[in-house]
Amino acid sequence: MMSSKILIVEDERGAADYLQAVLFELGHELRVTSNGIEALIALEANAYDLVISDLRMPQMDGFELLTHVKQRWSDLPVIVLTGETEVSGIVEAVQLGATNYLMKPATPALIEAAVSRALMPGKAAVAGDGSLPELIGSSPAMVEVRHRVVMAARSDVHVLVTGDTGTGKELVSRAIHDYSSLADGPFVAHNCAIAPQDLFESEFFGHRRGSFTGADRDRLGLLREAHGGVLFLDELETLHPVHQAKLLRVIDDGEVRPVGDERTFNVSVRFVAATNRDPRIMIEEEGLRADLYYRLRGIEIALPRLRERLGDVPLLAAHFLGEDGPEITDDAMQALCESAWPGNVRQLRNVLQGAKALAGDGRITRRNLSLDADVVPPPPRLVPEGTTPTVPHGATLREVEKQAITQALEDCDGNRTKAAKLLDIDRSTLRRKIVEYELDE
Numbered sequence: 001m002m003s004s005k006i007l008i009v010e011d012e013r014g015a016a017d018y019l020q021a022v023l024f025e026l027g028h029e030l031r032v033t034s035n036g037i038e039a040l041i042a043l044e045a046n047a048y049d050l051v052i053s054d055l056r057m058p059q060m061d062g063f064e065l066l067t068h069v070k071q072r073w074s075d076l077p078v079i080v081l082t083g084e085t086e087v088s089g090i091v092e093a094v095q096l097g098a099t100n101y102l103m104k105p106a107t108p109a110l111i112e113a114a115v116s117r118a119l120m121p122g123k124a125a126v127a128g129d130g131s132l133p134e135l136i137g138s139s140p141a142m143v144e145v146r147h148r149v150v151m152a153a154r155s156d157v158h159v160l161v162t163g164d165t166g167t168g169k170e171l172v173s174r175a176i177h178d179y180s181s182l183a184d185g186p187f188v189a190h191n192c193a194i195a196p197q198d199l200f201e202s203e204f205f206g207h208r209r210g211s212f213t214g215a216d217r218d219r220l221g222l223l224r225e226a227h228g229g230v231l232f233l234d235e236l237e238t239l240h241p242v243h244q245a246k247l248l249r250v251i252d253d254g255e256v257r258p259v260g261d262e263r264t265f266n267v268s269v270r271f272v273a274a275t276n277r278d279p280r281i282m283i284e285e286e287g288l289r290a291d292l293y294y295r296l297r298g299i300e301i302a303l304p305r306l307r308e309r310l311g312d313v314p315l316l317a318a319h320f321l322g323e324d325g326p327e328i329t330d331d332a333m334q335a336l337c338e339s340a341w342p343g344n345v346r347q348l349r350n351v352l353q354g355a356k357a358l359a360g361d362g363r364i365t366r367r368n369l370s371l372d373a374d375v376v377p378p379p380p381r382l383v384p385e386g387t388t389p390t391v392p393h394g395a396t397l398r399e400v401e402k403q404a405i406t407q408a409l410e411d412c413d414g415n416r417t418k419a420a421k422l423l424d425i426d427r428s429t430l431r432r433k434i435v436e437y438e439l440d441e
Contacts, residue, residue: 004119005046008032009039009053009065010081015104019052022108023115036060040068043076050118051078052102055093063096067435070097077118081106096432134175135168136319137312138401139424141304145172148301153179157298158251161274166344167303169274170232176272177230185229190222193238200243201259204250211260223256227267236273236296237282244289251295271296306341306348311424313337316345318400320352321364328364335366342372402437405430409439 006023010016011034023030031046033039035057043051051069055062062080069078077099093101099118102111135146152159153176161169170189177187195203202212206221222231233239239247250256251271257264273296275282282288306313313336317328328336332355341347355368404423412418420430433439 004049036065066096139309160297163303166346188226207259
């Protein structure tokens with residue numbers, strides 16, 4: 001590992017000395033500060049490659065330090081240290097922009113791995129604004145999804161993604177690959193429902209030329225194509241149980257034998273599987289092998305339906321229309337926020353693309369929207385009763401979010417607990433957003 005300049009922010013002397021000893025042994029140049037204020041002074045005076053900070057400190061804690069660091073030095077990776085077992089603090093740190101976290105006491109091997117990954121160019125797991133840019137939404141459900149994606153990306157276990165059609169299962173799977181240590185390896189996607197079942201062996205294991213009629217050339221097969229990377233298996237439940245057993249064997253021993261070949265090949269593949277049905281029900285119906293399910297669900301990520309997070313619709317609309325996109329009228333936005341969205345985010349994207357084409361150079365109105373008749377009760381509103389959320393022309397996601405928070409605080413007379421409930425977010429998230437957008441007054 002190349003030598004880097006690392007700033008340690010830790011108020012406990014013993015913990016700071018331990019980190020120093022481990023990192024010095026790895027050849028890094030170190031500076032130790034005892035709180036966030038001292039850390040900011042050090043960062044202003046010198047350039048650092050990495051910050052390792054405790055979360056609980058006097059004067060300025062790690063959460064506030066993270067906020068300042070990401071506003072001032074957005075590309076600077078930060079690893080947070082916590083002795084807490086609660087997920088909430090870790091989630092908040094990740095949302096603020098933490099690149100990784102370490103639970104105290106971390107072993108030297110874990111510290112070395114975390115530092116190595118944080119210093120790896122192009123592998124920062126979280127964007128500067130504290131979110132995965134591909135996964136849009138501020139609802140609690142999406143906060144949990146992003147947390148699980150980040151945790152999945154930082155581990156080597158297999159992943160099972162569940163959710164209705166159109167909720168973004170492949171998008172999540174690609175994010176796990178792109179922000180993991182396997183990002184330079186292949187990402188191979190396969191829809192199990194499309195390929196004929198009688199070609200399973202050839203599809204997955206490959207074949208030798210001439211091994212059967214039509215085999216006019218050698219084929220590697222999906223497992224060898226994905227070697228050193230991720231194999232995404234969509235609609236896993238459509239695989240025949242016999243084929244599930246063969247796939248399970250590969251997961252267990254990592255060996256592949258192509259059709260018509262006497263040789264076996266070792267493969268190292270991370271599996272990310274997806275299904276739009278409840279896997280537990282499929283096991284009861286004997287459509288999914290329980291042993292395969294338990295092998296693949298090292299981490300399980302359940303994606304919410306869009307109608308379960310309608311508060312995210314304005315953010316998604318701003319993203320799909322782009323900064324130069326047309327303005328949406330209040331009436332049209334109300335219709336979007338009250339629709340049932342059986343096709344989920346994919347349907348919303350298609351509706352907005354069609355509306356954009358129909359609107360031309362004008363504003364998107366309700367008449368431009370091709371919506372289903374069914375509607376669902378709207379979630380807690382982001383703006384006072386009697387009005388609807390709007391996306392100003394050219395507004396960014398940050399501007400839309402800031403507008404929603406400002407309006408909620410005004411509507412609740414500054415009561416943060418009520419505003420957080422109105423926005424359908426927890427109070428700690430609202431607190432850091434107020435600091436981020438400088439809304440304290």
